[in-house]
Amino acid sequence: MTTISDVARLAEVSVATVSRYLNESGYVGAKSRQSIETAIKELNYVPSEVARSLSTKQSDIIGLIIPDIKNPFFPELARAVEDTAFEYGYTVILCNSDENPTKEKHYLQKLTKKYVAGIILTTILEQESHWKDVKLPIVALDRPIDSDVPTVTTNNQKGAKLATDFLIACGATNLLCISGPEAFVSSQSRVEGFQTASRKKNITTHIIESAYDFDIAEKIIYDYLKNNPSVDGIFACSDASAIGALKAAHRLGIRVPEDMQIVGFDGIQVGNVVTPSLTTVAQNIYQLGQTAAKLLIKQIEGQKLTNESICIDPELIIRETTRKERFE
């Protein structure tokens, strides 16, 4: 007897997609729809009740837990997750954890108990392991949580090295690194990249910490630069901090990039809007979200993951807060 799996195989789509088509229970792209219809005709397939109910038993909701959608990094990430989910017939529940363990636990429990097929989690809570109780497919995004959990991150160390090498190539010799909060694994990797790149190069280095927030960073950097006027290059572990640095420099009458150069990290839209526009290590934010959603859906639909952890290369975007590179 012909089964739904035969249809899926011939149509070169997943069983879940055929099921969505049969049940009209979710979006099926025009191309897949046509392949399925052709396959059904060719195989003379008559759907059984069991096949018809396959998808209705299973949830088609994905839970996305992020710290705060207002942080300019996350809208694009959320958008990529939702676009990908939409393409595969899933919808997305958005949860803001505020990096608050209680809120994060509440959402994990609620999503798990009730209605989701899988969870994408962006968390800083390394020490915690409450997600271990989650019996659903799970993907860690942006910040790794455990070697057992499939993870999608940016190659943070490589990106930081790119930025630092570039500042040095552009003539900076007294570098200030603005790290993120200590708990952020991604920030730790960026600081390591900074240290690797600046070591043995006759460069003076300083490291200070700031939240990824325009105003907080501006204040911290203003105070630091006031007491350390010889700093001529800043590598900030986030664009928010880099823009804070730009405002601090502006207030102190330090010209950017003439007196001091700045490179950020993230690639958020606002970096292109400030004056001078920000040189930055751009994460491929959309690809991060898309890859995480695909990894999760693969797990939900019972496919084997061949590559459990994906590290995406960032790219240096040269704008106006750095000088011309010196080719020595």
Add this chain to the structure above:
Amino acid sequence: MTTISDVARLAEVSVATVSRYLNESGYVGAKSRQSIETAIKELNYVPSEVARSLSTKQSDIIGLIIPDIKNPFFPELARAVEDTAFEYGYTVILCNSDENPTKEKHYLQKLTKKYVAGIILTTILEQESHWKDVKLPIVALDRPIDSDVPTVTTNNQKGAKLATDFLIACGATNLLCISGPEAFVSSQSRVEGFQTASRKKNITTHIIESAYDFDIAEKIIYDYLKNNPSVDGIFACSDASAIGALKAAHRLGIRVPEDMQIVGFDGIQVGNVVTPSLTTVAQNIYQLGQTAAKLLIKQIEGQKLTNESICIDPELIIRETTRKERFE
């Protein structure tokens, strides 16, 4: 016999809140929790199975349909909706419609068929009435859709009038208004406010249209200012267009605010980050989202709405793209 309604009445919370408490099925604030516990003791209430299942029958998901979470206006709005939902024990499904009628319809159908208790809709699709088939509670946010549907908007006309009056008071006599796309009711109201304020004041006015997008606006305004160098004041119907105007002026060597003043509309965070920082009509974005979520939850929980349409006043925030007001 004591009922769940008696407990709710004595505790001064909704029946749904008591139900959530009894079923441990959602968040109940500390204060409500205490009131409920006191009421249960006072009334010697023993929950019946019917009462216990009240909430489990009902969905606690809210659907939020917006054009695009990447548009800087929407993260804060989505955040406010989610915060409020969380407070009342609901979670939020996020859907980006891209102002695309097919995608919007798909989401409306999908959400309605499957699992949501109500929908918050931000749409420009006035002509369409596919939401009329939705048999669930619905609230229109930011853009009204129908007099029957409870609506939460900003007082756009008043805001535009504030901005235009202020530009004139600061000495501008040749005003360019950058409207949004024609289909946006909110943009129409802002243009009306601009016209009302500039009429009979011996002011030259121009109106051009632009998408609410930094880059598109910059290009359109650059071309327009090149051919109309006597413009000395811009009222932009969005901060995105206002920032595009700022970049266009910068490229043309027009000094802001000395040669030309700019006032935006929205109050997004990036307006405070650009140099010079943007004078703008700030919508109370958080209050918009919060109010819409509360209106929706009231409907879901069967409460009567006393005020079906709520119009929230915006506020003029004076920063650096305008000169000092002349007191004539």
